[in-house]
Amino acid sequence: MNISFDDSVIKIDVDKEIYSLTVLHKCFYWYTGKYSLDICALDSTYLITISDVTTAEEKDALIQKIRKDLIDFKTREIISIETKNIRDLLIAKAFAHEDTFEEDPPPGISDPLGFDPTSIK
Amino acid sequence: MIQLKAKGIAQNITYSIVAEVVSLPGKDEVHCYAPDINDKIIIASELFESPHFIGIMGITNINHLEVGDIVLIHPNGMVYTLFRKNSSHNSLFITDRCNSNCLMCSQPPKNVDDLDYYYHINSRLIDMIPPTTRELGITGGEPTLLGQRFIELLSHITRKLPNTEVHVLTNGRSFAWKNIPKAIFDVNNPRIVFGIPLYSDYHLLHDYIVQAKNAYFQTLLGFHNMARYGLRLELRIVLHRQTYKRLSMLAKFIFKNLPFVEHVAFMGLEYTGYTPKNGELLWIEPDEYSNELEESVLFLDSMGMNVSIYNLQLCILRPSLWKFARKSISDWKRDYLSQCQQCLLLNECGGVFATSKKHSEHIKAITS
Amino acid sequence: MDTKEVKNTRKFKDYEFFRSPDSQYFLLPFRFHRINAQKEVLVNEVGDFLIVPAGTASRIVNREISEKEEIYHDLHANFFISTEAVPPLIDVLATRYRTKKSFLDEFTALHIFVVTLRCNHSCHYCQVSRVSENKKDFDISLENLMAGIHHMFRSPAKSITMEFQGGEPLLAFDEVKFAVETATELNKVYKKQITFVICTNSTIFTDEILDFCKQYDILISTSLDGPEFLHNANRPKTGIPSYELVIAGINKARSVLGHEKVSALMTTTSMSLDFPTEIIDAYIENGFSNIFLRPISPYGFALKNPKKNKYETDRYLDFYRKGLNYILELNNKGHFFVEDYTTILLRKILTPFPVNYVDLQSPAGLINSVIVYNYDGFVYATDESRMIAENLDFTFRLGHVKDDYKNIFYGEKAKFLSQYWSNECLAGCADCGFQNYCGADPVFHYSAQGDFEGHRPTSDFCKKNMEIISNLFELIDQNGSEFLPIFYSWINNKPRF
Numbered sequence: 001m002n003i004s005f006d007d008s009v010i011k012i013d014v015d016k017e018i019y020s021l022t023v024l025h026k027c028f029y030w031y032t033g034k035y036s037l038d039i040c041a042l043d044s045t046y047l048i049t050i051s052d053v054t055t056a057e058e059k060d061a062l063i064q065k066i067r068k069d070l071i072d073f074k075t076r077e078i079i080s081i082e083t084k085n086i087r088d089l090l091i092a093k094a095f096a097h098e099d100t101f102e103e104d105p106p107p108g109i110s111d112p113l114g115f116d117p118t119s120i121k
Numbered sequence: 122m123i124q125l126k127a128k129g130i131a132q133n134i135t136y137s138i139v140a141e142v143v144s145l146p147g148k149d150e151v152h153c154y155a156p157d158i159n160d161k162i163i164i165a166s167e168l169f170e171s172p173h174f175i176g177i178m179g180i181t182n183i184n185h186l187e188v189g190d191i192v193l194i195h196p197n198g199m200v201y202t203l204f205r206k207n208s209s210h211n212s213l214f215i216t217d218r219c220n221s222n223c224l225m226c227s228q229p230p231k232n233v234d235d236l237d238y239y240y241h242i243n244s245r246l247i248d249m250i251p252p253t254t255r256e257l258g259i260t261g262g263e264p265t266l267l268g269q270r271f272i273e274l275l276s277h278i279t280r281k282l283p284n285t286e287v288h289v290l291t292n293g294r295s296f297a298w299k300n301i302p303k304a305i306f307d308v309n310n311p312r313i314v315f316g317i318p319l320y321s322d323y324h325l326l327h328d329y330i331v332q333a334k335n336a337y338f339q340t341l342l343g344f345h346n347m348a349r350y351g352l353r354l355e356l357r358i359v360l361h362r363q364t365y366k367r368l369s370m371l372a373k374f375i376f377k378n379l380p381f382v383e384h385v386a387f388m389g390l391e392y393t394g395y396t397p398k399n400g401e402l403l404w405i406e407p408d409e410y411s412n413e414l415e416e417s418v419l420f421l422d423s424m425g426m427n428v429s430i431y432n433l434q435l436c437i438l439r440p441s442l443w444k445f446a447r448k449s450i451s452d453w454k455r456d457y458l459s460q461c462q463q464c465l466l467l468n469e470c471g472g473v474f475a476t477s478k479k480h481s482e483h484i485k486a487i488t489s
Numbered sequence: 490m491d492t493k494e495v496k497n498t499r500k501f502k503d504y505e506f507f508r509s510p511d512s513q514y515f516l517l518p519f520r521f522h523r524i525n526a527q528k529e530v531l532v533n534e535v536g537d538f539l540i541v542p543a544g545t546a547s548r549i550v551n552r553e554i555s556e557k558e559e560i561y562h563d564l565h566a567n568f569f570i571s572t573e574a575v576p577p578l579i580d581v582l583a584t585r586y587r588t589k590k591s592f593l594d595e596f597t598a599l600h601i602f603v604v605t606l607r608c609n610h611s612c613h614y615c616q617v618s619r620v621s622e623n624k625k626d627f628d629i630s631l632e633n634l635m636a637g638i639h640h641m642f643r644s645p646a647k648s649i650t651m652e653f654q655g656g657e658p659l660l661a662f663d664e665v666k667f668a669v670e671t672a673t674e675l676n677k678v679y680k681k682q683i684t685f686v687i688c689t690n691s692t693i694f695t696d697e698i699l700d701f702c703k704q705y706d707i708l709i710s711t712s713l714d715g716p717e718f719l720h721n722a723n724r725p726k727t728g729i730p731s732y733e734l735v736i737a738g739i740n741k742a743r744s745v746l747g748h749e750k751v752s753a754l755m756t757t758t759s760m761s762l763d764f765p766t767e768i769i770d771a772y773i774e775n776g777f778s779n780i781f782l783r784p785i786s787p788y789g790f791a792l793k794n795p796k797k798n799k800y801e802t803d804r805y806l807d808f809y810r811k812g813l814n815y816i817l818e819l820n821n822k823g824h825f826f827v828e829d830y831t832t833i834l835l836r837k838i839l840t841p842f843p844v845n846y847v848d849l850q851s852p853a854g855l856i857n858s859v860i861v862y863n864y865d866g867f868v869y870a871t872d873e874s875r876m877i878a879e880n881l882d883f884t885f886r887l888g889h890v891k892d893d894y895k896n897i898f899y900g901e902k903a904k905f906l907s908q909y910w911s912n913e914c915l916a917g918c919a920d921c922g923f924q925n926y927c928g929a930d931p932v933f934h935y936s937a938q939g940d941f942e943g944h945r946p947t948s949d950f951c952k953k954n955m956e957i958i959s960n961l962f963e964l965i966d967q968n969g970s971e972f973l974p975i976f977y978s979w980i981n982n983k984p985r986f
Contacts, residue, residue, distance in 0.1 A: 111263075
């Protein structure tokens with residue numbers, strides 16, 4: 001990540017391989033209350049431009065926050081991708097009307113004499 | 122400890138008879154009646170010579186038997202008390218078999234196929250128990266291993282003892298298979314409560330304590346399936362070295378995931394059965410977990426759940442918890458220590474297990 | 490004994506036997522939020538939380554957590570991770586999710602009837618047009634009232650609340666009487682549980698009115714802004730000043746109906762923001778054991794009085810924090826006193842149960858939980874919606890009471906608004922760690938920002954809730970043993986001592 005600051009504008013270059021456009025949009029959405037932002041695609045990076053950064057302290061605090069936020073939103077993206085199916089399944093089950101959607105219990109009733117719970121009516 | 126079995130010499134007893142004690146003509150003689158036998162059956166200390174004597178003779182001590190008690194008279198000369206008229210701690214014993222193997226089991230299971238044997242005894246017993254009986258337990262081993270006949274047993278009780286509160290002790294794992302809660306629901310008896318243990322909110326720890334893989338998942342699914350059918354549930358936790366550390370987390374877990382449970386019981390350890398064998402893993406002085414216990418009990422109580430503490434003495438509980446302590450130890454195995462005789466709260470306290478081989482070192486009389 | 494014994498294989502296995510050799514775990518859906526430099530809160534799909542060191546979410550995702558760590562056990566027990574791709578307890582989790590959203594089963598439960606716009610006060614912040622006491626044109630017609638009542642009974646909700654608002658509803662007491670009597674009669678067929686509430690300024694109670702309220706077990710919700718000087722400054726009226734009459738009215742109502750049947754709500758103005766503890770003291774002096782520290786909404790007359798009611802979120806948050814701290818101190822000293830907004834949030838955070846508070850839910854309260862039958866016969870999605878209409882903005886007008894139920898509750902407007910009423914699908918909210926505890930409010934955002942979806946970074950709704958919720962987690966984290974017992978007593982409305 002390359003960060004430069006010049007005349008109240010912060011420019012950040014992030015590696016496209018690491019940070020997707022979705023992550024960048026979600027992350028920098030939160031900065032649009034106070035600042036003007038621009039995101040554009042270069043060859044192997046995305047360039048984010050943040051304007052109206054007035055003081056040096058503000059710049060430092062902002063850069064620190066941006067580093068944390070980028071990691072956080074990247075983490076969120078991973079969670080979202082990895083849990084998409086389970087989340088859809090969970091909500092489908094939550095709103096299903098019948099219990100045809102339900103899982104079997106985990107196996108192993110562990111009775112040495114061979115009790116079969118499905119035998120009871 | 123109250124005596125529940127005695128041995129003598131059987132005569133004219135060809136199969137196990139379930140009989141009711143109908144009179145005590147002398148202190149050394151008891152007369153019983155069984156529906157399937159025409160003559161009275163005698164249990165006596167003396168030896169009888171008559172060939173017409175039907176019963177058990179030569180039993181040294183039969184003072185524990187009272188009119189209204191129901192006994193099992195065995196061809197081998199044993200007299201087992203199955204039901205005590207003047208006790209509120211009667212249970213039907215289903216089997217010695219269990220599909221779990223808890224580290225602290227006070228009644229270690231046996232891999233025996235004794236289902237038929239006990240089922241036949243219990244069937245007769247249910248017919249003879251007075252319908253005015255307020256409470257009846259169902260225990261084992263694991264009662265649901267009785268299979269289809271477990272449902273029939275419940276139905277039988279429902280027909281013959283419709284006003285009796287039934288308390289089933291079970292590991293609840295079978296209830297993960299929905300057909301079983303459904304079958305229980307169909308019995309339609311609102312007076313049955315199922316007491317099911319849960320020892321941790323973390324699955325591996327619970328599985329380790331009960332010595333069965335997936336037991337945690339099965340038990341929780343069981344709770345939910347039973348709740349879905351509106352069946353009444355109680356949750357039991359045994360307090361020992363393996364369970365105390367995550368006790369507060371367990372309490373929160375219970376509130377969030379099992380809020381429908383009608384009662385939560387925190388139980389002191391009975392130092393018998395498997396427990397002494399696993400003593401190092403399990404034994405802990407109750408004052409070591411007093412923080413966790415207080416936090417857990419007060420939390421559940423403040424969230425409107427019904428909480429009790431069983432098997433712990435008032436002197437080793439913090440006063441904030443006294444109102445939750447119950448006299449839970451069955452009368453036939455309850456005892457008090459010598460130092461308890463001076464205790465002001467002796468009558469309020471539930472005492473100790475007569476069966477425990479070890480007691481807390483902190484038990485002492487409360488004198489002010 | 491007549492039994493057969495099988496070879497005994499009950500050797501004890503140690504803990505290692507139960508761990509699987511491959512300790513790779515799967516993620517379950519969760520979100521997170523940093524509450525300060527050191528800590529973040531992880532929140533799972535059903536609202537269970539864990540307060541953990543900052544950066545833990547990242548560690549979890551990078552599979553840096555080992556089964557030997559206690560945090561692993563916490564994560565598994567609380568449904569953040571699973572040892573299998575489809576967790577064995579997924580059906581339990583689904584039941585919990587269903588439980589959290591089960592308020593939807595009731596659909597519209599709160600039915601607000603604006604029986605008149607006439608009022609005997611001229612409150613500065615009044616979110617409806619002030620109309621002097623004498624203009625009968627601003628009363629609801631019996632015909633429209635009847636049509637509204639029939640719509641109310643069409644709701645699938647088994648428990649409904651019929652709430653009378655105004656203006657000052659008791660100025661149209663005949664209409665209120667008619668409505669209560671008619672609803673009671675109709676309910677013999679519908680057999681719902683009905684709660685009646687009258688939102689009144691408590692200055693015109695007569696014996697006849699209170700006897701009627703007693704007969705039908707009607708609850709009184711009144712306005713008390715704080716101590717006398719503040720209350721009168723906010724709520725001017727001609728003749729005798731408000732405060733004196735309000736207190737007399739409250740006491741009169743309590744003596745007839747019972748103490749617990751009368752509740753009070755405050756409205757926060759710019760002036761109020763300087764007096765948090767004085768307002769709470771005024772509530773205590775007047776026998777109340779709870780308060781709702783509300784912010785002022787940007788609707789109605791508020792916009793016409795920008796100087797008096799300019800809403801400053803930061804000042805409000807300061808006011809709220811001071812008020813909450815004061816209330817917590819009181820509780821610590823043994824005085825049971827509850828802050829209502831905090832309690833609503835705590836119920837969402839600390840219990841598995843659904844919380845039916847129309848201003849903070851997803852899907853939002855409009856139509857799904859609340860509906861307003863206005864004095865002119867038109868039907869609005871929320872209380873605020875009919876206030877916007879006074880400025881001739883009919884965006885949230887759903888139809889007329891004479892329209893078909895389906896066209897009102899499931900019509901084009903409802904469908905349109907449904908795009909914006911779930912915070913699961915809103916920009917900013919979709920990833921927010923506090924999503925489960927917060928809600929969507931398209932009416933607010935339309936009013937304040939001109940945009941149904943809302944712009945989160947500049948939304949006062951978002952800022953307020955995020956700050957308050959974050960603050961609650963900090964209190965729980967830094968001083969849980971002190972504050973959690975208080976919070977539990979609030980959730981269950983059960984004094985500790």
